[in-house]
Amino acid sequence: MAVEAHHLRVLAPQFIPNSRELGKATENSSAMLGDVQTRFFMSNPLSCQVAPLVYNPVVTAAPSESSLTVAVSAGKKRTRESVSFLGEDLSSLFQNQMAELDRVLADHTERMRTEHSERRRRFSRQLAAVVEDGVRKRLQAKEQEIERVKKLNWALEERIRTLFVENQIWRELAQTNEATANLLRTNLEQVLAAQVSFKDEQRQGCDVDAGAGDAESCCCGEKDDRKTVALAITPQRACRCCGQKEATVLLLACRHLCLCAGCAPATHSCPVCNCNKSGSVFINLS
Incomplete structure (x- = not known):
C-alpha cells in the first residue's frame, strides 16, 4: 500500500492574516477580487485549463520488510516547478497575480483596521460627551438646589430675627404692664388704708360729740354733716x-x-x- 502526501502552497504564510480579519476583509473585497480574476482570465483565455499552481512530487519510501509502503514528503524546501502551457511559462504571471491579491488584501485589512480604530475613537468621544453632558446637568441641578436651600435658610433667619425682636417687645411690654399693675395695687392699698383710718377717726369724733349734739337743732345737725363731709375730703x-x-x-x-x-x-x-x-x-x- 502506498500513501501519497501532496503539499499545495498557494499563499506564503507571511501574507495570510488571521482568520477574523480575513473573514471581514473577504466580504468587502469580493468585488475587487472579481475584477482581478476577470482581468486575469481575460488576458489568459486558456488559463482555465491550466494545471494546479504548485505541485509537490511524491517521495516513495524505501521498501521495508513489511508490506506497508508510506509516501513521505521531503523535509527540505524545494523550488517551485515552472508551469507552462503551450510553450509559455505562466509561473511569473501566477506569482504576480497572487502578489497583487496579497497586496489588495493587506491594504484592505489595514484600511479596515484604521476605520475600526477611528470608529472606536469616535464612539469613545461620543460616549465621553454624553457622560459629560449628564454630569453637567446633574451639577446644575445640584447648584440650583443649593441656591434654593440658601434662600430658604436666609428667609428662615430673617423670620427668626423678626420673632426675636417681637419677643423682646412683648417682654418689655409685659414688664411695663406688670410695673403698672404693681403701682396701681400699691396706690389702691394706700387709698384703702387712708379711708379706713379716716373712718376710724370719724367714728371716734362722733363718740366724743354725742352728748353735745342732743341739745342742738336739726339745722345744726345738717351743718355738722356738711362739716364732716368736708373734713373727709x-x-x-x-x-x-x-x-x-x-x-x-x-x-x-x-x-x-x-x-x-x-x-x-x-x-x-x-x-x-x-x-x-x-x-x-x-x-x-x-
Whole structure:
C-alpha cells in the first residue's frame, strides 16, 4: 500500500492574516477580487485549463520488510516547478497575480483596521460627551438646589430675627404692664388704708360729740354733716382740678391719682406733672 502526501502552497504564510480579519476583509473585497480574476482570465483565455499552481512530487519510501509502503514528503524546501502551457511559462504571471491579491488584501485589512480604530475613537468621544453632558446637568441641578436651600435658610433667619425682636417687645411690654399693675395695687392699698383710718377717726369724733349734739337743732345737725363731709375730703385726696370732689381717677402713664370723675374727661394732661394723658382708670374707693 502506498500513501501519497501532496503539499499545495498557494499563499506564503507571511501574507495570510488571521482568520477574523480575513473573514471581514473577504466580504468587502469580493468585488475587487472579481475584477482581478476577470482581468486575469481575460488576458489568459486558456488559463482555465491550466494545471494546479504548485505541485509537490511524491517521495516513495524505501521498501521495508513489511508490506506497508508510506509516501513521505521531503523535509527540505524545494523550488517551485515552472508551469507552462503551450510553450509559455505562466509561473511569473501566477506569482504576480497572487502578489497583487496579497497586496489588495493587506491594504484592505489595514484600511479596515484604521476605520475600526477611528470608529472606536469616535464612539469613545461620543460616549465621553454624553457622560459629560449628564454630569453637567446633574451639577446644575445640584447648584440650583443649593441656591434654593440658601434662600430658604436666609428667609428662615430673617423670620427668626423678626420673632426675636417681637419677643423682646412683648417682654418689655409685659414688664411695663406688670410695673403698672404693681403701682396701681400699691396706690389702691394706700387709698384703702387712708379711708379706713379716716373712718376710724370719724367714728371716734362722733363718740366724743354725742352728748353735745342732743341739745342742738336739726339745722345744726345738717351743718355738722356738711362739716364732716368736708373734713373727709383731705387736701391730699381732693381733685387737683376743681378741689371739691374726691380724686377717684388714676391718670396714665404718669400714674397720678389726682382727678375726680367729673374733671377727668375734660382734662388732657396731668395737673401734677403736666404729662399728656394717654388713658385713665376709675378707682372705686367706697
